[in-house]
Amino acid sequence: MYTRLSYLGVTMVLWSRPRPYRRMMLCLWLLILALSVATLMDILFWDKLQTPPSSPRRLDQPVRSGPAEFEVILDSRDRAKPDPDFGLTPLSSLQEDQLLFVPLNQMRNSPFSPLSTERSREVISNAKRESAARVPRTPGYTGRPVRVQLDGLKSDMDESFLHKYGFNEVVSERIPLRRGLPENRDPACLEERFSESLPSATVVICFHDEAWSTLLRTVHSVLDTAPKEHLQEVLLVDDLSQHGHLKSVLSEYVSRLKGVRLIRSMRRLGVAGCRSLGAARAAGEVLVFMDSHCECHSGWLQPLLERVAQDRTRVVSPIIDIIDWQTFQYNATQWPHRGVFDWRLDFYWETLSLQKHQDSPVEPIQSPALAGTVLAIDRHFFQSVGGYDPGMLLWGAEHTEISIRVWSCGGSMEVIPCSRVAHLGHHHPHFLLPDQDVMQKNKIRIAEIWLEAYRKIYYRRDTLAHFIRQSESPNITERVTLKKSLGCRNFHWFLTNIYPELHVPQDRPSLSGELYNVGTGYCADYPRGQGQEGVAMSIAPCSGNGNQHCELNSFGEVRWGPFARLCFDALVEKVVLTPCLPNQPPPNKPQWRIIKLTGQVVYLPKQRCLEAVKDKGGDQTDMGDQHRGATQTGLFLRPCAHHPRQQWHFEQLVVP
Numbered sequence: 001m002y003t004r005l006s007y008l009g010v011t012m013v014l015w016s017r018p019r020p021y022r023r024m025m026l027c028l029w030l031l032i033l034a035l036s037v038a039t040l041m042d043i044l045f046w047d048k049l050q051t052p053p054s055s056p057r058r059l060d061q062p063v064r065s066g067p068a069e070f071e072v073i074l075d076s077r078d079r080a081k082p083d084p085d086f087g088l089t090p091l092s093s094l095q096e097d098q099l100l101f102v103p104l105n106q107m108r109n110s111p112f113s114p115l116s117t118e119r120s121r122e123v124i125s126n127a128k129r130e131s132a133a134r135v136p137r138t139p140g141y142t143g144r145p146v147r148v149q150l151d152g153l154k155s156d157m158d159e160s161f162l163h164k165y166g167f168n169e170v171v172s173e174r175i176p177l178r179r180g181l182p183e184n185r186d187p188a189c190l191e192e193r194f195s196e197s198l199p200s201a202t203v204v205i206c207f208h209d210e211a212w213s214t215l216l217r218t219v220h221s222v223l224d225t226a227p228k229e230h231l232q233e234v235l236l237v238d239d240l241s242q243h244g245h246l247k248s249v250l251s252e253y254v255s256r257l258k259g260v261r262l263i264r265s266m267r268r269l270g271v272a273g274c275r276s277l278g279a280a281r282a283a284g285e286v287l288v289f290m291d292s293h294c295e296c297h298s299g300w301l302q303p304l305l306e307r308v309a310q311d312r313t314r315v316v317s318p319i320i321d322i323i324d325w326q327t328f329q330y331n332a333t334q335w336p337h338r339g340v341f342d343w344r345l346d347f348y349w350e351t352l353s354l355q356k357h358q359d360s361p362v363e364p365i366q367s368p369a370l371a372g373t374v375l376a377i378d379r380h381f382f383q384s385v386g387g388y389d390p391g392m393l394l395w396g397a398e399h400t401e402i403s404i405r406v407w408s409c410g411g412s413m414e415v416i417p418c419s420r421v422a423h424l425g426h427h428h429p430h431f432l433l434p435d436q437d438v439m440q441k442n443k444i445r446i447a448e449i450w451l452e453a454y455r456k457i458y459y460r461r462d463t464l465a466h467f468i469r470q471s472e473s474p475n476i477t478e479r480v481t482l483k484k485s486l487g488c489r490n491f492h493w494f495l496t497n498i499y500p501e502l503h504v505p506q507d508r509p510s511l512s513g514e515l516y517n518v519g520t521g522y523c524a525d526y527p528r529g530q531g532q533e534g535v536a537m538s539i540a541p542c543s544g545n546g547n548q549h550c551e552l553n554s555f556g557e558v559r560w561g562p563f564a565r566l567c568f569d570a571l572v573e574k575v576v577l578t579p580c581l582p583n584q585p586p587p588n589k590p591q592w593r594i595i596k597l598t599g600q601v602v603y604l605p606k607q608r609c610l611e612a613v614k615d616k617g618g619d620q621t622d623m624g625d626q627h628r629g630a631t632q633t634g635l636f637l638r639p640c641a642h643h644p645r646q647q648w649h650f651e652q653l654v655v656p
C-alpha cells in the first residue's frame with residue numbers, strides 16, 4: 001500500500017520540494033488549466049458544429065426507439081415515382097474542394113458499379129488536381145452532376161482515411177463495389193437442399209457515417225447473393241449520419257436499386273434503437289440484422305432461413321469471416337467455433353476442438369452468445385422476446401444482452417457453418433466509441449437485469465463499471481418487468497445449462513483481486529490480454545481497472561483473467577498460464593498457497609516461492625542475480641526468502 005501514490009499524494013510530495021520546483025509546478029498547473037479550458041472550448045464549439053439544432057442531445061444520452069421519435073425522410077419504395085431528372089438539392093454546406101463530380105449519366109447507365117476500379121482512381125486524381133488548382137466551380141456544371149463527397153481528401157490520404165473510418169478506405173475505393181468471395185464452404189454444404197417454402201427475409205442494415213464503398217458493397221453483396229424469392233427487401237436505416245455522401249447522393253442511388261429501401265432517423269439511436277426501428281418497418285418474416293461493412297458469400301441466406309423456419313425461436317448466425325482492414329483481403333475463419341463472453345462481459349468467438357465436431361462439419365453448433373455482425377431472427381419472436389434493449393447506448397454489448405435474453409426466455413442460438421458472411425475488421429475495435437463509459441453503461445444494464453448475484457463477479461473485474469454504477473442507477477424497471485412477464489429463467493440456469501464452461505470464481509476476500517508485489521510495487525499481469533495459453537506471466541504497473549484480477553481458490557489454483565479458465569503453472573522456473581484442470585471431483589492436489597504472515601506465495605510441488613523480477617537498474621544484486629543470467633521482467637519461482645519481491649497481497653479494488 002505504502003508505495004502506491006494517489007494523485008493527491010504526488011501533489012503533496014511535490015509541493016514540499018524547494019522553490020524552483022514550486023515555480024515549475026505552478027507553470028505546469030497553469031498549463032494544464034489552460035489546456036483544460038481549450039479542450040472545453042473545443043468541445044462546446046464541436047457540439048455546435050456537429051449537432052443539428054433539432055437534436056441537442058449528446059451522443060451518449062439514452063436513446064429510445066418509438067414511433068413518435070423518428071421521422072422518415074426518404075423511403076424509395078413509398079415514393080410515387082422517382083423524378084426522372086433527379087432534381088438535386090445543392091449540398092451547400094460542403095466545401096467545394098472536397099467534392100467530387102460524377103456525371104449522372106455514368107451512374108444511370110451502370111447503377112450497380114458507379115465507381116469501378118479505374119473510375120475511382122480517375123475520380124480521386126481529378127479531385128486532387130482540381131483542388132490543387134483551386135478552380136472555382138460553377139453551379140451549372142454540365143450533365144447535372146451527382147456530387148459525391150469524399151471527406152478529408154488530402155495528400156496524406158491513407159492516414160486520414162484510416163483515422164476517419166478505422167480501415168483503409170482508399171484501398172476499398174479501388175475495389176469494385178461488386179466482387180465475389182472465394183468458395184470456402186465445406187463440400188458437404190453444396191449438397192444441401194432447402195425447403196421450397198422458406199420464409200422471406202428483410203436484411204436490416206443500420207449505418208452511421210459509414211464509408212460509401214463499404215456500405216454500397218454490403219448492399220450489392222446482399223442483392224447479388226440472396227435469392228430474389230427469399231429476399232423481401234434490404235432495409236437501410238440511416239442512424240443520423242453526418243457525412244455528405246450519405247445524404248441525397250445515397251438517396252438517389254438507392255432509389256434506383258430494386259428491393260432496397262432507405263429510412264432515416266432524425267435522432268441518434270445507436271445500434272439497438274436503429275435495429276428496432278428497422279424491425280418495426282420490416283416486411284419480411286425473418287429479420288437479418290447486418291453490419292454496414294459486410295460481404296456475403298454465395299448461398300449464405302438459405303441455411304439461415306431454413307433453421308429459423310424449423311424453429312421460430314431459434315436465432316442464428318453465419319460463420320463470420322474477416323476482411324482485412326488494411327488490404328481488404330478475405331480471410332476465412334476457422335470452424336468449428338461458437339460465441340461466448342467472459343466475466344468482463346466481452347464477447348469472443350471461441351474455436352472449438354476439431355475432434356468433437358469432426359463427424360459433422362455441416363451441423364450447426366449451439367452458441368451461448370452471438371455477435372451482432374449478422375443475426376437472423378424470426379420477426380415475431382424478435383418482438384415477443386422484447387427486441388433490442390432500448391436502454392442500450394450507441395453500441396457495445398447489446399448483442400450479449402439479447403443473447404442471454406434469448407436463451408433465458410425460451411429461445412436458442414446457433415452458428416450455421418454452411419452460411420458465411422465476411423465482416424470488415426476495424427483497426428481498433430472501439431474506434432467509433434466517443435466515450436469509454438458507453439460500453440460500461442451497457443454492460444451495467446446486462447449485469448443489473450440478468451446477472452443477479454453473479455453481477456459482483458463482473459464488477460470486480462470492471463471497476464470503472466462499479467464506480468459508474470455507484471454514481472448512477474440505470475432505469476431497468478421495464479426490462480425487469482419484461483423478464484418476469486416472459487417467465488425467463490435465471491442466470492444460474494443459464495450458466496448450468498447453456499454455458500457450463502464459464503467457470504464461476506470464488507472471489508474470496510484477501511485471496512482475490514490484483515496480485516500486488518511489495519518489492520516492485522507492480523501487479524501480476526498477463527502481457528497479451530485474453531486467451532492464449534503457455535505465455536509467461538509478467539508484472540506491470542497496477543491498472544486498478546480490474547483486468548489484472550485473479551484469485552487463489554480453495555482448490556489451490558491461481559486462476560487468471562476474465563474467463564477464469566487459465567491457471568498459474570510452472571515451466572522450469574518461469575510462471576506461465578495453462579488451462580486449468582477440471583477441479584471437481586476430487587480436487588487435484590493444491591498447487592499454490594499464500595502464507596498470510598509473510599506474504600509468500602508458495603508453489604507447493606517444488607516448495608518454491610513466487611518472485612517478481614523487474615528488468616530495470618542494478619537493484620537486484622542482493623538476491624544473487626549472477627546465477628540467473630540476464631534479468632528479465634516476469635514472475636519466477638525462486639528458493640523462498642524473506643524479501644519484498646517475494647511478498648504479495650491480493651488487493652480487492654471494489655466491494656460490490
Ligand SMILES: *[C@@H]1O[C@H](CO)[C@@H](O)[C@H](O)[C@H]1NC(C)=O
Nearest residue numbers: 322323324325329330331425
Ligand atoms: C489475413 O491473412 C493474411 C495472410 O494469411 C494475414 O497476413 C493477415 O493478417 C490476415 N488478416 C486478418 C485480419 O486476420
Ligand SMILES: *[C@@H]1O[C@H](CO)[C@@H](O)[C@H](O)[C@H]1NC(C)=O
Nearest residue numbers: 064473474475476477478479
Ligand atoms: C423508469 O422508466 C419507467 C418506464 O420507462 C418510468 O415509468 C419510470 O418513471 C422510470 N423511473 C425513473 C426513476 O426514472
